[in-house]
Amino acid sequence: MSTSAKQVWALAGFIGVCFLAAFVGGRATMNSVGEWYPTLAKPSWNPPSWLFGPVWSLLYLMMGIAAWLVWRRGESSGAMVIFGIQLVLNVAWSLLFFGWRNPLAGLVDIVLLWIAIVITMIWFARVDRVAGWLFAPYLAWVSFATMLNFTLWRLNR
Secondary structure, three states, X not given: OOXXXXXXXXXXHHHHHHXXXXXXXXXXXXXXXXXXXXXXXXXOOXXXXXXXXXXXXXXXXXXXXXXXXXXXOOOOHHHHHHHHHHHHHHHHHHXXXXXXXXXXXXXXXXXXXXXXXXXXXXXXHHHOHXXXXXXXXXXXXXXXXXXXXXXXXXXXX
């Protein structure tokens, strides 16, 4: 297999891992989105439900590309570990918030996720500046989601 073919397969693999995380998290949210989440008191600035799918899809794509950019530099073991940790925390949030229907547990997780994203951005930027910047929209969205999670917890406790 040629080097360029290996690169394409590696890119597809990183994107696939990110979308696998999305799939697992999505499975946890399925029942709660239709049954439990609509019953919660929400702030006026709560985004419409249709927005979450497209935003998360773009973010997972960007995460996969960023991880691939770092991996192909060959200096990535520590960066890949923290990337994996933040991806696990990402999935865990869906399980805690929606699966367990526990906004407080989700809030604890999303704060840890936010920290892990910042650390991942720093590690990625040290290896590949573009990879670090590809995490900026993810950090912005999770910052917003953290405030939303906090507000949902406060309004519904």
